[in-house]
Amino acid sequence: MFKDSARIHVKAGNGGNGCVSFHREKYVAAGGPDGGDGGKGGDVIFEVDEGLNTLIDFKYKKNFKAQSGEDGGTSNCSGKNGADLIIKVPRGTIIKDEVTGMVLVDMIKQGQRCVIAKGGKGGRGNQHFATPTRQIPNFAKSGDIGEEYSLILEMKVIADVGLVGFPNVGKSTILSMVSAAKPKIANYHFTTLVPNLGVVKIDEGKSFVIADIPGLIEGASEGVGLGHEFLRHVERTKLLVHVVDVSEIEGRSAIEDFETINKELLRYNELLASRPQIVAANKMDIPGTEEKYAAFKAELESRGYKVFGISAATNKGLKELMYYISNTLSTLPDTILIDENKDEEVVYTAKDEKPFDIHIDNGVYVVEGNWLRKVLGSTNLDNYESLQYFQRALKKKGVIAALEEMGIQEGDTVRIYDTEFDYSK
Structure with missing residues (x-):
């Protein structure tokens, strides 16, 4: 059966979380932090396969997800990187972002590869957060979330x-x-x-x-x-x-x-x-x-x-x-539909994301943003040093200034996803 268009959803793997761990050894009363880093999430890569001449396979499978990176381990052991997901398409396939309509790539060369969704970076283990004044950091960083896109695939026959x-x-x-x-x-x-x-x-x-x-x-x-x-x-x-x-x-x-x-x-x-x-x-x-x-x-x-x-x-x-x-x-040039990037492997970003968004819901200041989810996941709410790190991150990104511009007062409630706390200067 011939099929020349398809709609699919792709999701790159999330980065693994960093580990919170401390060196333990006989005769060593208090070893330093040795939490390993999380592994990188797998990319979603499209590849031209000369043996394919239709998009019929995408009629039955529409969701594709790359493997996530493994979490970091103790003794400075890093987590394993997630495997890349390679999706094979016929030569002549154009890949578009369904939301923006932007053409991401024109797959016209045999063996051509293109990274469409990039896997998330692995989170850093607590070994990276040790300082002369913070010798036992009880927190690590969560892995980044992998990119995901809804895509339109269109096959345009290659003929002279x-x-x-x-x-x-x-x-x-x-x-x-x-x-x-x-x-x-x-x-x-x-x-x-x-x-x-x-x-x-x-x-x-x-x-x-x-x-x-x-x-x-x-x-x-x-x-x-x-x-x-x-x-x-x-x-x-x-x-x-x-x-x-x-x-x-x-x-x-x-x-x-x-x-x-x-x-x-x-x-x-x-x-x-x-x-x-x-x-x-x-x-x-x-x-x-x-x-x-x-x-x-x-x-x-x-x-x-x-x-x-x-x-x-x-x-x-x-x-x-x-x-x-x-x-x-013999006198005519090749027809190129899309300006090709000269690199063999390209990462496309189809949308720019705001760093954070704040709105008021029944008197509660609700703060949202993907990076906030990651920072919050890295925070040990029961640890003072970890909370200080979290507050510095909010201030550095401009969240505190934005809340003050909106008129937040001492004792008002702030919600960041599932976590609520009282605002205090």
């Missing part, structure tokens, strides 16, 4: 040439005649429900990939008919071959068909409409077509298009068309 045109104009027949592809062919509209790819071999070591894109109709750019589901698959092509039924056997004008499809391409994507086009006037084997072809060719060549009269059913004119396509492709 895209066959476009109305349904039932002979695109699938052309593909079957010039390559080893075996598309479904029948005499009714929308026979082709998925993009079909074929390799056209011209000479030894010289070939190109051609895609039979399902038929477009008027209104396709707004999603009518097969619309957006398939327009995306011509975006990557370097060259468009516009197939037209020049016999007009279905009662439509060949010129009007040509103009209608180009209008839909323009509405969908201006860059796509600007791709070079070669016109293949098909069904030349039908009696009475020669005169219509002559008028059609004269009109389009006056507009600057190269026109070939062909019969896909009888193979007439296809060889000349394929050689011309091959020669034209």
Whole structure:
């Protein structure tokens, strides 16, 4: 089954927590702190797999989570890092942030890897918090929370040439005649429900990939008919071959068909409409077509298009068309949809997060923020030195100043997640 889009949720692993521990040994009455650090959480990494050609696997599994880092141990032992989660996708997959709509990466190279969600850092053990005046720190730092995103995956077929045109104009027949592809062919509209790819071999070591894109109709750019589901698959092509039924056997004008499809391409994507086009006037084997072809060719060549009269059913004119396509492709640059980052491995941040938020709920000052959750988790509320460390962190981040600006008074209640305490200067 072919599937070219999917929505999934990814979550990187959390960092492991630092350990609170003190060295204990025979004849050593009071050893120093020796709590180890937590391990780093695993990243979520996307990787191109040339063997895949559909996103069907994401129909059944939509949630992906990398392994969290292990907590630190005693005797300065650090926790094990969480394993990275590698998600394999077909070449040509674009990954978007569902919330912002931002394109994060265009996966177009075999073996290409990209870190989408970065694992949380491991928390530091209490060995790091010892000072000359605080020799027995009874607290450690919690691990950072791993990033998580809701993503949209879109697969856009990678082909050098895209066959476009109305349904039932002979695109699938052309593909079957010039390559080893075996598309479904029948005499009714929308026979082709998925993009079909074929390799056209011209000479030894010289070939190109051609895609039979399902038929477009008027209104396709707004999603009518097969619309957006398939327009995306011509975006990557370097060259468009516009197939037209020049016999007009279905009662439509060949010129009007040509103009209608180009209008839909323009509405969908201006860059796509600007791709070079070669016109293949098909069904030349039908009696009475020669005169219509002559008028059609004269009109389009006056507009600057190269026109070939062909019969896909009888193979007439296809060889000349394929050689011309091959020669034209050699003069065209590759089509890049997204500006690529030069690094092999990239971390993308799709949203900026406020350091904290404060609001008043029934007279209680509620303070929220991911970093606050981490600092609070690192605090031993029964230990004076740990509480001092917590207060300094709040002051350094500006929480205390923000509370005072909001008019907090001595004795007012402050809530940070599940913990409440009275405000005191």
